[in-house]
Amino acid sequence: xxxxxxxxxxxxxxxxxxxxxxxxxxxxxxxxxxxxxxxxxxxxxxxxxxxxxxxxxxxxxxxxxxxxxxxxxxxxxxxxxxxxxxxxxxxxxxxxxxxxxxxxxxxxxxxxxxxxxxxxxxxxxxxxxxxxxxxxxxxxxxxxxxxxxxxxxxxxxxxxxxxxxxxxxxxxxxxxxxxxxxxxxxxxxxxxxxxxxxxxxxxxxxxxxxxxxxxxxxxxxxxxxxxxxxxxxxxxxxxxxxxxxxxxx
Amino acid sequence: xxxxxxxxxxxxxxxxxxxxxxxxxxxxxxxxxxxxxxxxxxxxxxxxxxxxxxxxxxxxxxxxxxxxxxxxxxxxxxxxxxxxxxxxxxxxxxxxxxxxxxxxxxxxxxxxxxxxxxxxxxxxxxxxxxxxxxxxxxxxxxxxxxxxxxxxxxxxxxxxxxxxxxxxxxxxxxxxxxxxxxxxxxxxxxxxxxxxxxxxxxxxxxxxxxxxxxxxxxxxxxxxxxxxxxxxxxxxxxxxxxxxxxxxx
DNA sequence: CCAATATAACGTACGCCGTACAGAGTTTCA
DNA sequence: TGAAACTCTGTACGGCGTACGTTATATTGG
Numbered sequence: 001x002x003x004x005x006x007x008x009x010x011x012x013x014x015x016x017x018x019x020x021x022x023x024x025x026x027x028x029x030x031x032x033x034x035x036x037x038x039x040x041x042x043x044x045x046x047x048x049x050x051x052x053x054x055x056x057x058x059x060x061x062x063x064x065x066x067x068x069x070x071x072x073x074x075x076x077x078x079x080x081x082x083x084x085x086x087x088x089x090x091x092x093x094x095x096x097x098x099x100x101x102x103x104x105x106x107x108x109x110x111x112x113x114x115x116x117x118x119x120x121x122x123x124x125x126x127x128x129x130x131x132x133x134x135x136x137x138x139x140x141x142x143x144x145x146x147x148x149x150x151x152x153x154x155x156x157x158x159x160x161x162x163x164x165x166x167x168x169x170x171x172x173x174x175x176x177x178x179x180x181x182x183x184x185x186x187x188x189x190x191x192x193x194x195x196x197x198x199x200x201x202x203x204x205x206x207x208x209x210x211x212x213x214x215x216x217x218x219x220x221x222x223x224x225x226x227x228x229x230x231x232x233x234x235x236x237x238x239x240x241x242x243x244x245x246x247x248x249x
Numbered sequence: 250x251x252x253x254x255x256x257x258x259x260x261x262x263x264x265x266x267x268x269x270x271x272x273x274x275x276x277x278x279x280x281x282x283x284x285x286x287x288x289x290x291x292x293x294x295x296x297x298x299x300x301x302x303x304x305x306x307x308x309x310x311x312x313x314x315x316x317x318x319x320x321x322x323x324x325x326x327x328x329x330x331x332x333x334x335x336x337x338x339x340x341x342x343x344x345x346x347x348x349x350x351x352x353x354x355x356x357x358x359x360x361x362x363x364x365x366x367x368x369x370x371x372x373x374x375x376x377x378x379x380x381x382x383x384x385x386x387x388x389x390x391x392x393x394x395x396x397x398x399x400x401x402x403x404x405x406x407x408x409x410x411x412x413x414x415x416x417x418x419x420x421x422x423x424x425x426x427x428x429x430x431x432x433x434x435x436x437x438x439x440x441x442x443x444x445x446x447x448x449x450x451x452x453x454x455x456x457x458x459x460x461x462x463x464x465x466x467x468x469x470x471x472x473x474x475x476x477x478x479x480x481x482x483x484x485x486x487x488x489x490x491x492x493x494x495x496x497x498x
Numbered sequence: 499c500c501a502a503t504a505t506a507a508c509g510t511a512c513g514c515c516g517t518a519c520a521g522a523g524t525t526t527c528a
Numbered sequence: 529t530g531a532a533a534c535t536c537t538g539t540a541c542g543g544c545g546t547a548c549g550t551t552a553t554a555t556t557g558g
Contacts, residue, residue, distance in 0.1 A: 002371055014446050025525090025526065027532095028523075067518095126424060130443065130451075132451070197259060201264075201267040230409055230410075237407075238490055274554095276503090279506070305544080314508050315545090
């Protein structure tokens with residue numbers, strides 16, 4: 001099962017995202033707030049991963065029965081919307097003189113965010129959450145490339161390219177870390193286990209480049225640093241490519 | 250729940266991937282093969298998505314009891330490994346004169362594959378499957394950038410950048426298509442529903458660029474073509490950036 | 499030809515999940 | 529002082545992956 005963002009009633013979800021729910025005038029005093037539930041859910045997802053995030057676990061954590069959660073939040077999909085928008089609130093607008101430094105800041109900030117909250121990478125965003133932090137993120141991303149002679153469409157495409165890359169590179173990195181955690185083996189240890197089984201099946205002569213390059217990459221970087229290198233390499237290439245576009249204007 | 254690739258016993262998984270299981274010499278004749286199960290699983294995932302892919306459904310489809318599947322495949326994680334490697338078998342090696350055309354072929358071929366098999370994008374690859382098609386893919390990707398004066402590490406980084414981008418862009422595209430399917434609304438229809446609710450919450454003056462650029466992007470492209478444009482835009486920028494690197498050698 | 503043995507197929511059961519629904523308790527307003 | 533609005537909870541349903549034990553079937557060694 002995959003967790004989806006953007007599933008529920010848009011009106012209710014937007015009200016929750018922007019926090020405009022008026023305090024109820026009758027009935028027992030609420031013990032919780034949507035805010036607290038979101039905080040607990042994020043803490044749980046950070047600590048144990050998205051698979052451990054169940055309504056029952058959240059309720060446990062808050063000392064409340066599972067169904068009480070539904071008093072504050074329509075369902076799990078909406079809760080995830082709230083978690084996503086709240087996480088985006090940790091991002092900081094770039095503050096640098098050059099467009100290149102600003103885009104670098106955005107990419108690195110995203111990269112760090114995905115490492116703090118790896119569950120973000122497991123969420124399938126069906127429609128964007130449109131909460132204050134998400135639209136704020138988009139706004140300062142566009143500001144980073146404003147006034148460079150790009151069309152509106154190009155500005156949108158450039159920020160999508162950079163943020164999409166940061167997400168993609170972070171996914172590789174987070175998956176590598178998770179691989180170690182789940183299997184209890186480093187990449188090197190895992191390879192030592194697999195290699196003798198693979199050798200008789202796969203004739204290295206059929207894959208000369210893969211054998212050579214794979215070995216070189218494995219020896220030069222251990223798996224812990226390789227994703228960081230890939231991120232820096234890709235970011236440099238992408239910014240070079242954007243520079244070609246901007247210079248042509 | 251997320252589907253993981255690379256979970257099970259590596260030896261057994263590798264034997265299945267490379268198809269070296271010897272026919273059992275005793276006992277009742279097998280009614281099925283691992284191959285048939287993988288085919289049925291892919292058909293089901295193509296048609297109804299990864300969420301619909303359960304051992305029970307696959308067994309239904311094959312006219313067999315759920316637990317029989319475990320005779321041929323150790324578990325769901327291993328089955329997913331087999332599905333992934335089999336899907337990669339649909340990719341074709343590039344055959345072009347320039348490195349740029351070869352990398353473009355690789356990116357477009359990946360893009361098309363992810364659209365044929367969107368479930369590939371939902372799988373968290375903990376360790377690579379190391380089946381014949383996966384290692385074959387890596388081999389011809391490296392061949393596309395061989396002999397250009399790049400180091401082994403650079404070759405690896407370049408193909409990772411291009412294929413990672415194709416995956417990332419395809420994810421956006423597939424999610425957009427899925428959004429329409431799940432909600433029964435086009436992007437325009439969805440926006441018409443959301444806008445009046447959002448307007449009183451979000452002051453457009455606080456988000457001048459986002460409002461302007463978002464509107465421009467929405468009007469120029471409908472959601473059905475926008476991801477394709479983003480793919481073409483990003484691919485061009487990335488190849489430009491790689492060109493800068495190659496020219497510097 | 500007949501056990502012994504290896505394999506296939508199946509039924510049952512466990513502990514998870516999201517959440518629909520109905521009811522009980524609590525606070526406020528007319 | 530009801531009535532209405534609201535919170536909170538227990539139960540239940542249908543799904544999931546798969547551990548385990550049993551039965552049926554095909555091959556093999558004696």
